[in-house]
Amino acid sequence: MADCMVFHTQIASIMEVLANAAVSEICKLVDDDYAVFRLEITQTQKENRALRRKLQLFELKMARERVLASRPNSVKILDRYRAMARGEGHFTKGHRSFVKPGGHNTWGDDQPITVDEGSGITTQHIIEIEPADAGPGVKQERSEGEEDPRHSRVKQTRAAEVHSVATEDPATVQPRTQRSVTEVRDRHKSETDTETLTVTQRLLHTGSDHRSDAERLGLGPLGCPPAPGSEYLLYGNPSMRAVNSHPDSGDASEIGNDPSCSYATEMDPGNMRLGLETHTDLSRGNWNRYSGSVYSEGCLDEKGEGLVVEEVTVKVEGDDPPTWNVDSHLGDGHSQGGDFLDYRGSLETNQNVATHSPLHALGDHDPVSTSMGPSDSHGRILFDQVLKSNDRARAQALGEGETLGGSKEKRFLCRFCNKGFSCPQKVEIHQRVHTGVKPFSCTQCHMCFAQAGNLKRHQRVHTGVKPFSCTQCPMCFAQAGDLKRHQRVHTGEKPYSCTQCPMRFAQAGHLKMHLKVHTGERPFACTHCGKRFSERSYLRIHQQKKHSTL
DNA sequence: CTGGGGATGGGGCCC
């Protein structure tokens, strides 16, 4: 019994010792971790302080630059600011001010809207820029053949730089593509805004062949196909004709005195290399093919230089005007769903459809066309989009109405929605909303467009040209509307207000998303667990949190 | 006056 008591006592003492040891161990561990944690916090706080100091310095710099920018010669300062923001250490030769083209609006979207408010700058060259070969409308400060060497150098350099970007393997250079192009542009921007635009325009309208398109393309004297419906010029196989430029040929007289320009010539398919190496200059190759696709519609005007075209026979029945050959059109791989065949009858009988419909028969060799074949699921998607747009157009037609009897007589009615237009061409363009026909193809990607201007605007995606600069910050935009929208960031303007709550938004889409909160609509379902969300961003966050390991 | 074509703006979707 006594032994038992002693044993218990010993056990208890051992237990106590062990417990004390464990507690002290735990305390030690906690203390260590706490110390480490404190250390980390201290370091983080130090980093925060450093970052805050940097931020303050940057804000100070920004404020100083803003003050300077509000003074005359703001463009110079802003450009210098932009250059600094991009890490450029110097600002070169900013002696040319932004020159706005007089009269005819030829710059279009490529016209930077950051204007020289000061105008104290001596404008050395007042240029009314037209495409290099825009025909009789060309207005240039210099006489033909008089090439400013610096001007030329800049243009060639830029063309080469831009093209080097455009032709590199997108998979390897994509991340820097736009940036580098933008940088290139900005590098020259302050110095040669006008030159930049000249280059842009020349790139867009390459070719200095002063022969008319009709002559070059074997068309009739009016620049139109010889006979309605007999043959149409279509963008397509580059082996038939190609555009070449000889920036280094030295024979300026032959190519319109501008080495940067291109001309159309017959190419020997055997000698014509394929692929990107064929086009070592932006002024040929893709850009010309772009021009070709842009101006390949119907009658070509004098802007259709440098086309890569082929002639495609169009079925004509009797004396009837040529109609949409939907079969061939769709069959050429530009189909956007077999359901379009439903339109055939109406199109063929629709007198409103212009007789020079832009049959967009993409060449068989065009990778674009093959990527949009009828069997492609993409075609289904596009067709759905067309259906959607049809609904939109119908709704608009119902809303805006039969515009007949308006201030302008709109006697040309859309076959599909009865909307009225003043001329057949407008109807034709409009009807592409219903038919899904997109005659303007980008040569650098799969995109097709119903309107030439949209293609032109789209090309900035590839060139990186962003002509619309924010006056408040270094941001630049490819589209005017984007700049306008962006400026709300600075103004704080939020024009889209919720009717259900005080929330306001700077973008219509954001309000639309927000409204789902009130309606209870949850259109975004998680594919993993089925949980539904009112906004896509919520779904994304949910998936990242819950299913990121999947 | 009309038609053709480019420029441009608003709307919308997506990331």
Add this chain to the structure above:
DNA sequence: TGGGCCCCATCCCCA
């Protein structure tokens, strides 16, 4: 929330 970019329509200029 901000930006990229496409769609569609209208405006405007010019021949």
